[in-house]
Amino acid sequence: MRRLLRHVRPTATGRMRALSQTGASQPADARPDPSDPSRFMRRSYWEEYHESSDLSHEWFLEPSKCLEVLLPTVQTVCASQSSSTKDRDALRALHIGCGTSTLGIELARSSLTMKSSLHVSNVDFSKNAIEAMRKARSQSPDAAATLNEWILADLLSLPFENCHFDLILDKGTFDAFEASDAGRRQDQAGPGPAESLCNEVDRVLKRHLDSAWLQITHSAPELRLEVLHASLPQVGPRDLPQGWQISYRSLGEDETGFEYFVYFVRRRPMFELVRLQDGEASQLGIFVDESQALAAASDAAGEHQQQVAVRPLSQSRL
Known part of the structure; x- marks a missing residue:
């Protein structure tokens, strides 16, 4: 059965529907309507979702599994900045669509990030999620909590200056934008949700060569690569279409047969x-x-x- 599932790739909306039917991924009383993927862009949907969810709910992989793929990239960024006194104490990560995930806390707890003083900004537009995490960490503060902050903000209008973050962490957030894009009408003008998110991530991502947007997702390469190449902003002259370097690797399957991937999105050196x-x-x-x-x-x-x-x-x- 798993072998069969490996070759049947769900669409963006199909993946979100499948996740909503998997008890380990999402509470039963917060199941999204697969016929309306635009609800993933609505604050009201996520406020209701986080009101009914248990604290510290994780989409996709648990933080411990995520760290296995995140820490090598963090180490590379730390090493590339170690020779610069200016940047050494200013390493920053942005966790977009954080919800009530503890990924930022667990990342800050690792010996590597503690040594480098990596600061994590966890951002979500759900007030319920942000307030829940602020309250939980104020009741049990530790060293990792001091390196984390939770910010209520719209991902398409982030309250940060340009070129602010070394790393962007994304655990299922782009999937929601991708699903909403799939449900757009053909006659809708302007950039779609996925393109808008790519533009904002590019704005706040630092310009050194090791800076990266890390996406942990169910989305298979034949779908995700196409969406990313269509959504990422043009970098450099228009006769140089290869402004972005995108790599990925499989993280294996879960118990339901879904395969996980991590994508590394970087500006290509020029x-x-x-x-x-x-x-x-x-x-x-x-x-x-x-x-x-x-x-x-x-x-x-x-x-x-x-x-x-x-x-x-x-x-x-x-």
Whole structure:
């Protein structure tokens, strides 16, 4: 049966319906109506959901399982920032659509994150969820709690400055936006929920190369990759469509046969070819492949006798 399920990929709305029918994933009295995926964008739905749910309810994987895939990325970010005094004490993670998950707390409890003082901002637009978590942690404070904050906010209008977070943690949140997108009418104008979320995540994600948006989901690659490529904002010139680097791996199946995945979404490093003249640098081109940039530099230097250079492109300008 599991072998069969491995090859039958549910749609976004189908996955949400299946989760609503799985007692381990969601309380029976808060089941979403699969005929109305737009309810996942409604605050009233989630207020009712968190009012009826037990405290510390987890969608998808338990925090301990999530940490197995999160910590290596956290370690990479910590290592890349360790040489910078400015950033060393300013490592930040954003947990979007946190609900009443304890993922942020468990992440802050790890020895790696305690040592690096990683601060976790847990954000949700459900007042019931945020107040419940604030109350629970105030009653049993520990060192990890001091590295966490719970913020009531709309994910499409986050109260943070640009380039603020090293990591974005997402455990099922993009799935809700994806499902709502699937239920949109063809004549609805403007960006859909998934595209809007991608734009806001890109705005608050730091521009260093190891910054990442980590998505833990049931969504299989043949669906999620298509949605991400269609929803992520354009980075760099329009003739460079490869502005994002997306990788993933399977986390195995649960007892119902659903397969979990983790996706790593990063801005792709870019390089610029510049001409150096009279102490000034003028841009000749942008490349996503450093070897191509170096080859172009060699051609330009040989053909036009120009002094040229290849350097990493500061993505804060993109």
